Amino acid sequence: MVEGTELGDFLQTYTFDYHSIKTMDTSSPFFPLLSNHTMTDIFTTYGHQLEQTVEFAIFGKTRALDRDTYFSTKITDFGLCTVFNDAESGNPPLLIKRPGALSGLQLRLNVEAAEYFWSPSFRPSSGFQIVIYEYGSQPLIEDQGFGIAPGTHSHIGVEVIEALNQEPPYGLCHDKQLKYFDRYGYAECYLECMGNFSVNACGCSGCGVFNVSDAQECTLWETFTCTSGSFADFVENETCDCPVACRVLTYQPSISTTKYPTTTWAEYYQSISLN
Template identity: 25%
Template sequence: MKLTEAQNKTLDNSEKEKQKLENKTIALWIAALRFTDNTTMHGLRYVFRSDSNIMRRLIWFCFILGGMSYCIYIMCRSVNDYFEYPTVMRSKTKYEPSSVFPAVIICSYNIYQKSSLTPKEERLLESMFNNYGSKTFDKEINVTDYEYLDGMEFMKRTSFKTVPDWCLFHSRECRSEIMGTAVTDMGICIRIGANASSTLEQTAIGVTKLRMRPSVSFYPTRKGLGEGLDVGLEQNESEWTVGPYMYYSGFRVSIDPADSHITTLRHRGFSLLPGDITDAVLSRKETTLLPPPYGQCGEVKLANYDRYTRRGCLNECEANYTIKQCGCRYYYHPGNEKTCNYAQVFVCLQEIMKLYENQSKDIFSFSECNCPQECFYIEYKVSVTNTKRSPQYTSRFKFVGGLDLSKGTALRLYYPNLEYTVVTEEAVYSFEKLMCDIGGAGGLFLGCSFATLFEFCDFSFDIFWIWLFRKMQQRQRKNSISVNS
């Protein structure tokens, strides 16, 4: 059969296209050999060298395969260790020439002052607290008669007026600027250290004064006993009344940072016993924690405080529970909601005790509050020692500064030294260490580095374009044959 000129031309073109495709295949193989010869991954070129015998190439292939497998295992284990986010706590002791004093809150266990109560109000307190442990109440009380008793106003009027018989700081009389009051669940209490804008300092040499922030000036003072805070207190037993802490005698003391949101003392602090001298030795610890994913610290938005603290968050959580159960908040809770009057407190207290008695799921628990620990906070640890006064001294000096030594108590709070502890949570396995471990495994078993990854990416890019070009050539050839035929 004789072919036409057009058919001959088509066949020639097909042969040319076929030759081009074969050339591309050869180019692909050449590119692969060039890559294996020049890559920084050691040993790979020995697998593809044509001048090596098959046994040698097989040994090199097994060696590279084993190294690659173990390298991948090490890398996977390193990545797994990194995503477990392990941490370690590091502690060190620092010395400073001055040490800021904490806020000291002192409350009387006898919350209500007898002389400030009417007989009707005494009857209410007896009904509320006489049978406190048995969860029973006086059924004859008409609670509506006490709706006029606003919680805050009642507490301001009747709370025990604790006034120190003396207050010395560095053996000098406490200034009025550092003396204040604090509203707590134990009534209106003494607060020494004033508020968040003023602090006391105990320093290395000299005298002490109140330091107002943000000023950094101060007069130094010495450390040790006699250089801290010395307070004398006496509880007037004739003013004793029924209350939630009536089975205790003396005072409750809480030691906290000056800017803490402290309103509840029932689970905090230590006691001052009548007739005792209490030495409280201070130590300060500053803790810095890591936020997620390494740690659990953080903060949430608080409705009643500008700055987040866990204590402030717990205060709000307890207040929200009280508002939910009682329709009002207790006088020491933060917020703008209506303060409970004592008729509401009386009724609500019974309802809450019924929940405890029935072990209801609605019982309040601080553990259910979403209040993470701050990422930075200061703690004051107190080592307390109680000492009885000498009978001979007491008989000779019955009163000191107006204080009856047989009934009064004294608190001496001081730093034994001007050191403090800094605790920092640190990540054990950082991202930089992960990269070093992965790079070390790749370098040890395969002799490759991070640059080798780019070599493989570059080679893959070349292979992709050669393959794509071949596919396009095949499609064009098929289209040209179908058109000509």
């Protein structure tokens, strides 16, 4: 965790753009500060915290969920995320016994729009990026997620599709052996590929993939001066050897929204906030 406000002051006053990043060198007054912190420091200290993001959660219409038991935070390719039913938490998974809204998960989330800070390289929108993925697998939030707008009551139905692919000579699937994961999947393979690229290009592992590499996580200095630029090269030129998995489980969301809250609920929220 970052102590004090020095890094926070830097984040509030410095404008992140590719031109200023490319012109950085060790004579920069920010060099000592950025050489001693990582993106993990920024996310864990200044990112949206679990206790503020998840205001309440209900499972199966009647069961109120304890945040610390059923939710956790995880640094991903999209930054700091809140995870429900995380296999890595050590808690047994919650299982839906039958389809329908009465059996599912209900959340009230706080977007904390006032906590956003501006940068020309960051997203211009507010809301939540959601991804539904198989228990025990790894998510790719940037590629596989969908957006939920603030100020809405969103209803999300999920269709589960299981594909069993054939190995050669009947098909092309192959469950490749990975170094940092026990199971094979495209997301796991892609994360390893991205982590290896970062290590080869910069000598350190980028945030969100540092747990799939033997190298240490890049400092902020290395992030701004190397990995930020090399990531564009990775996206445009790198071809990851990630064959089709022999078993693929996908979740197709169906989303509908209504305005939230109603006038009467808005008045109620205002009354309790004033008391």
